[in-house]
Every structure is written in structure tokens, then in C-alpha cells.
Amino acid sequence: MLSARRATAADVEQLLLLDAVRAWAADRGAAQLVVVTAHLDEPERAALRSSGLTVASEWWAGPL
Incomplete structure (x- = not known):
């Protein structure tokens, strides 16, 4: 569990x-x-959620 900060x-x-x-x-x-x-990066994700943003996708990548 993540602690509040x-x-x-x-x-x-x-x-x-x-x-801005x-x-x-x-x-x-x-x-x-x-x-x-x-x-x-849960602190960043929490800040983005608090700004009204939602997760739209996640990317997966690999070598060619």
C-alpha cells in the first residue's frame, strides 16, 4: 500500500x-x-487524476 504524502x-x-x-x-x-x-509513478498519476484526466491507454514496446 502506498502511503499518503x-x-x-x-x-x-x-x-x-x-x-497553463x-x-x-x-x-x-x-x-x-x-x-x-x-x-x-503513483504520485504523478494521482496529480493527473486530480486534474480531471483519465487513463486512455497504456503502451507496450519491444525491440525490433
Whole structure:
């Protein structure tokens, strides 16, 4: 089980950046925001969920 942690200044900066990018993209007619993050980065995933984003896909990759 993951333990709860306090938001850091970096967390707040990330959310402010996400809000700024969202506004910038919307002003230019974008219809969707796509953010890539690591599957096991639960703090980042929680921050994205709290911003109203949802998981749309996961990618699998391998050597050619």
C-alpha cells in the first residue's frame, strides 16, 4: 500500500504548468490533452487524476 504524502512545491508547479498548457492549447483549438507518465509513478498519476484526466491507454514496446 502506498502511503499518503504531502504536496511539494514541485507538485504545485507541475499542476500550474498543466493548467497553463491546457489553457494555451484550448486557446489554439486543441480538442484533447495527452500526458505521458510512468505506470508506477503513483504520485504523478494521482496529480493527473486530480486534474480531471483519465487513463486512455497504456503502451507496450519491444525491440525490433
